[in-house]
Amino acid sequence: MKKYLAVLLAAVLCLGSLSGCGGKNGAQEQKEIKKIAYLCSNLGDKSFNDVAWEGVKKAGEEFGLEVKAVEYGADNKSRMEPTLQDAAGSYDMVIFSGNEMIEFLEKCYEDFPDTKFVAFDIDPVYELTMPNVFVVAYLQHQGEFLTGVLAQRLSASGVTGLVGGTEAVGINDFLVGYIQGVQYADPNAKVAISYVGGFTDSPKAKELAYLQMDQGADVLHQVAGGAGLGVFEACVDRGGARAIGVDADQRAYFLESNPKVADVIVTSMLKRNDVSLYNIIKDSLDGNIAFGTMEKWGVKQGATVLADNDYYRQTVPQPVRDEVQQVADQIASGAITVKTAYGMEQETFAQMRNAVKP
Template identity: 50%
Template sequence: MKRIVLACTVLSMLLSLALTGCGDGKDGGGSESKWNSIVYVCSNLGDKSFCDVSWKGVQDGAEDNDIGTVKCIEFGRDTKSKMEPTMVDAADAYDLIVSSGGEMLEIVEKIWEDYPQKRFIMFDIDPLYENKMTNVFCINFRQNEGDFLAGALAEKISKTGTIGYVGSMEAVVIQDFMVGYIAGAVYADPNAKVAVSYIGNSQDSPKAKELAGIQINVNNADVLHQVAGAAGLGLFQACLENGKKWAIGVDADQRNYFLETDPELADVILTSMEKRTNVAVREAINKTYAGKLAYGTLEKWGVAKKVTVLAENDFYKEHVPAEVQAYIDDLEEKVAAGKIEIDSAYGMDTETYNALRNSVKP
């Protein structure tokens, strides 16, 4: 009889340990060392912006947790037909899958139940999204907060009172940057003017250069901000070739990419509104392996989490007047504390959005 009781006790202990290791539920469970591979699924590397920065976060997270297999799978530009099979292949082959955007999330919604032992980290997700997938964690970036700081800075250092914004396409996430940028400009100067242009895609660098050139030469903009992925590099060229106007980059500290290869171009990039996807992704991976990530939820990360902030590098500190730096620091503290409310393009109706654009039109 004692042998039977002892056997049952041992079996119960083993079952308890097994369940703890699975990490089911929204608290992420315990240690997840059984996951030995991570994959990042994206359109393409080499954009010197969003994808490259995110991939760095995946690599850092893998290194932090001594994960030997880390891979990036690119489905290619403008190839939506390849998105779903690429995500399925990734889920088949890897333990932890990292990707971004609403379209990829829609694909995960179709397949997540087929992979109960896998984990998905999805970022750049609509803040209004209700995540009910127990093995999926979603991050929304409050880019409108970071671009509020960018708009305020641009207006403070502008000599003409007119600043520029060139976005890739009128998707709500890109519009969200613009809404924050305009809000910051108007906060710094109620009479601010903001020229707004959209390219239509995130690859056409010559088009970005053309639109930025129009903003400079027709609208008299002297500080221009790009939110256009690889296409946005054309804005930097326009700023260089049209009297060395100031440019503000996006996602990464973009000046760093050109310091060695094209220092003259680097010197028009005053700062960048960093959307630190690398920091966010790395934290999500680390919390996953520590069993502390709230799978089945969506979290909103912005200025308070230091993931949507300006790059305050040495070049910034050298060329931005001390009083303007202090002004931006004060704004950052107020935004982080929730003392300044910033509108978002998410949930904004078309009439309000158009009225906002028109209110600052040069």
């Protein structure tokens, strides 16, 4: 009888408290989020990494969190996995981007069951199986459709250019969306296409931009991270050519430091890392994020759109801005379906690219 009462008391105590009962598969008290690490290759790219860090910093300041940017190095991939593991053991939440990093996490996430992970800018075809990870995939090809429409409407020559970082499916997804937008604006349009081979070599990007201008391109779009800064410099040097940035409102980064560069950047195709990460952190603190799930954010969610800043409104004619907005509305409603490079046959991609070759 005493043994029965002891078991009954233990059961009552377990029901009355969520902590300590059920192990990994039972109900447990959620670890409070106080410390957050943002992992990136490097800050200072005036683009993707910097704008993401802005969102994390803002959340830290507003919610009284300890936040830290941890840089593992742009050309030091061997540091990625140990950096991830170190952060996972020291912080309550770890935020990072990229498919390479999430593959490293797959190998060790079970060692850190109390750590929450946020992975953003992951391939939309990724299959998530980790219960303590929240994943965001950006539908960048949708935003690039808008970019292509805008670039073609601004072009006097009928030739625009795109300088990409690496010839990988993620960058080609930008290109596929861009080509569709250009052809929507003008079926006979041409696009000069180049790849830097990385995301840090701005002098090479500058030379590629010169070559595209020699082919007649007068509106150049960079999708090459920090290397893409060379595209802006080329537009300044040659004069007359205009540029479209990527990921962040890149004009804003140069307004004070280099006004000449700022003035060639008409707008940028945004990935709203700042807003996305701020909201994810806020919702995590409120218990409103379903870890173990993946979401896809595009034009409809306002995640992959053009920067609608004062300069864009001043330099782009109202009819063109109206058309871009109408196209955005149609993409959001599903009236326009934008093809993606993910799952596209290589032959189909090659035909699309060759069809717009100057």
